[in-house]
Amino acid sequence: MADVATQPPASPSRKRSAEPEEPSSTALTKANTETTLEGPPAKKTKLIRRKRKPAPPQIDPALLETGKPPPQTGTTFNIWYNKWAGGDREDAYLSKTAAISRCKVREHSGWTQADKTPGSFFCLFFARGICPKGHECQYLHRLPGVYDIFNPNIDCFGRDRHSDYRDDMGGVGSFMRQNRTLYVGRIHVTDDIEEVVARHFQEWGEIDRIRVLTARGVAFVTYVNEANSQFAKEAMAHQALDNSEILNVRWATVDPNPLSQKREVARIEEQAAEAVRRALGETAVRQIEGRETAEDRAQRRLEAGFGLDGYEAPEAIWFNKQKEVEAAEKQAQLDGPGERRMIEAASEQEAQALAETVDEPVQEQPSNGILGSRALAALQGRSANATPTPAPSKPAASAALVGYGSDDDED
Incomplete structure (x- = not known):
């Protein structure tokens, strides 16, 4: 017992040394595994946005001879064709002179003063490779694109x-x-x-x-x-x-080839059809092409009545209304969120909020109209504070209804 009592406690260092150590082979294996999992570092691509360069001059202005007529190759100068006529055909072929320069799109393209003006035309001298003005030119120095449409x-x-x-x-x-x-x-x-x-x-x-x-x-x-x-x-x-x-x-x-003529006619018809699709809108196109869903048909019947029982508007009025709605949606997207104005069909919470803004207490009155009693009271309170406007000479016709003729002879 004395021997047990006199035995000193094990030190912490001895405890750590008593723990079994991992073999060196295992440690090396783990290190190799970690190295293989990491792999090579990922390459990062850096996008560099380069500014569009200004258009350089294509030719020295001193090389251009302006105001001189073409060299005489015939007996009569035709001002309509801007060339000489009356010479022999072989002489005319041999007298053809090569162009002094050529346009190189990659080297000569760039921005000019015309890029600031929408609808500008292209530079004729740039196409021929002889424009000496460069970025000071009032015409475009680039190739025409799909969206460049002219009269x-x-x-x-x-x-x-x-x-x-x-x-x-x-x-x-x-x-x-x-x-x-x-x-x-x-x-x-x-x-x-x-x-x-x-x-x-x-x-x-x-x-x-x-x-x-x-x-x-x-x-x-x-x-x-x-x-x-x-x-x-x-x-x-x-x-x-x-x-x-x-x-x-x-x-x-x-081209006298019948297949080429048919191909050209088909291309023109496809362009016209695409223009019609853009003009009518997606909803009208789906209806014409027979791709209208059941929900679209139900919505069209509901909206075609314009709130009138038993009335169904003609197709022309329906298409025009759909076009106006799509145009309004596009304009709203461009303008952003605007102020919301409530004119009719106010809910109970909105009517209560409007009623609280009025100083005088509002009494409940039965109303059979579109607006509730609280909404009417709130609108009356606002109209009392607003500046009175002169009444129009004639009532404005609703844009949704058709302007039918009356029995009056003056119309």
Whole structure:
């Protein structure tokens, strides 16, 4: 017993040393597992928003010779075509001069003074690659897009179009027909002529189709957007492809192929249908196309009566009403939340809140109208404090009801 009493207690250090230690192999395994689970650090992509650069000048102003007529190649100068006529055809072909510069969209595009004005036209000299003004130009220095829509009487450069094409199918064009196809002549015939034409003309916009007559060195390029075809006609006039030829770019005549004509008619009809869909709205389109649900039909019957028993408005009035409602919803989204005004059909809580704002006590009176007695009392109290306005000479007609004719002869 004495030996037990004299035995000193175990120290904490001895207790820690008495605990079994983990093998070194296990510790190494855990460390390796943690390393493999972590893996390489994730790469973070940083988005850099670059500001749009200003449009640079394309050519030195000293190189432009303005006010001089073209070199004489014939006997008569035609002011309508701005060229000489009466010469031999071979002489006219040999006298074609190449363009002094070419537009490079990636290098020459940028913002100009015209970007501040909505609806601005594109720069004709920028398309030809000879605009010396740069960002000080009053016209756009970029390619036309899908949302660049202009009046059919003018082209994308702001030039007036005519009722008929010129005899040589050059110039501005005609507003009687939407022409998206260009005739490209004088192409040097090679084995890869189709690839060369597609590579050079796709720079000016999205291409719908290309047809190449290899034996004749002629190509027909059709763009998706008409404005891009107008831009490409000026950009590729007197330009060269890969063999230093001088291109002859003109408007193409009507394609006599029946399949092409049907395809063009179908495209125009689809554009018209899309415009009608946007004008009518989603609800009316679903009803016309037979995709109207049961809830839509019940809601239409309820709203078509305009609160009148036994009355059903015609389709024209219903469509106009739906259009006004959708326009009001879009305008409300743009304007944001506004002040809520209660005119009729007040609830009990709202009527009580309005009644408390009146100084005089309100007495309950039976009312068979649309408004409750408390709401009427509150409105009467507000009208007493408001400034009286002159009564209109004639009652304003409701926009929802049809203006039927009366029996009076004066109407």
